[in-house]
Amino acid sequence: MTDDRPDDRPDDQPGEPDGTAVRTALWRALHLQVDAAPHVFEDEIGLRLVAPDDGWRSRPDMDPRATSGFRAAVVARARFIEDLVAERAGLGVTQYVVLGAGLDTFAQRRPELASRLHVFEIDRPGTQAWKRRRLAGLGYDIPDRLRFVPVDFEAGESWLDRLAAAGFDPGRPAIVVSTGVTMYLTREATAATLREVATLVPGSVLAMTFLLPAERVDASDRPGLRASQEGARSSGTPFISFYAPEDMLSLAREAGLANVRHVSGASLAERYFAHRPDGLRPSSGEDLLLATT
Numbered sequence: 001m002t003d004d005r006p007d008d009r010p011d012d013q014p015g016e017p018d019g020t021a022v023r024t025a026l027w028r029a030l031h032l033q034v035d036a037a038p039h040v041f042e043d044e045i046g047l048r049l050v051a052p053d054d055g056w057r058s059r060p061d062m063d064p065r066a067t068s069g070f071r072a073a074v075v076a077r078a079r080f081i082e083d084l085v086a087e088r089a090g091l092g093v094t095q096y097v098v099l100g101a102g103l104d105t106f107a108q109r110r111p112e113l114a115s116r117l118h119v120f121e122i123d124r125p126g127t128q129a130w131k132r133r134r135l136a137g138l139g140y141d142i143p144d145r146l147r148f149v150p151v152d153f154e155a156g157e158s159w160l161d162r163l164a165a166a167g168f169d170p171g172r173p174a175i176v177v178s179t180g181v182t183m184y185l186t187r188e189a190t191a192a193t194l195r196e197v198a199t200l201v202p203g204s205v206l207a208m209t210f211l212l213p214a215e216r217v218d219a220s221d222r223p224g225l226r227a228s229q230e231g232a233r234s235s236g237t238p239f240i241s242f243y244a245p246e247d248m249l250s251l252a253r254e255a256g257l258a259n260v261r262h263v264s265g266a267s268l269a270e271r272y273f274a275h276r277p278d279g280l281r282p283s284s285g286e287d288l289l290l291a292t293t
Helices: 019-034 045-050 068-090 125-137 159-165 187-198 219-234 245-254 265-273
Strands: 095-099 118-123 146-150 175-178 205-211 258-263 286-292
Touching: 019 045, 019 068, 045 125, 068 175, 068 205, 068 219, 068 265, 068 286, 118 125, 118 159, 125 146, 146 159, 159 187, 187 205, 187 245, 245 258, 245 286, 265 286
Parallel strands: 095 118, 095 175, 118 146, 175 205
Antiparallel strands: 205 286, 258 286
């Protein structure tokens, strides 16, 4: 294995994915390695991108039992998003925008579906440069239908402006997704994103995850939430925003989005994890906003 281990370095190290993106990629791979079939989501390419050392499964945040709920929640939301993408592509939508793409591997894992779409991955310039190098090192070509759109959010750049410059067609509907991002943003920053999505042409759809306040989380999952908060704070990327579902729906309506719907983590548990003999279930604490323009 390579010694290139971004998960062991500070989250603000330029040119590398942050610890959250790395952890998500490793949990997705761990689902295949330690959980019984049927697997809810299959992704080991993220693991290859990260290329951790041989002892990565011994990390405290990879403990199969202690982190099973978080692992299940991560693969549940990933499965929901890709089911949504497949559904919308089947209806003729041809543009897919991933906000805060991190180590997303959709274009590499689902080439047949991706070939029907123009995929736009939006993230920090340094992270994207690192990802390009890693993909090239693994032998993955970057097809013309996959566009990396570097955006320096801290400098106030508009992701929608950069998207248009990268070839996005504002006259066609799009699927826009944002997972694992809103907890790091202010309420106003999230509202600004919602307002930008609301300007897209009718037929566009947004799926966005958000963290629930502690009092809305199952009591059994609150210690895990506190541990996640402490870990995020110590790594320099604290959770700063939590939303009750009605608050997020209100924010989306105020931004001008239509057909706003709350998709609970519990509903994903029922959809993807019912009747599993191993009892694997997602932890509570993260829900989704689903809305159309």
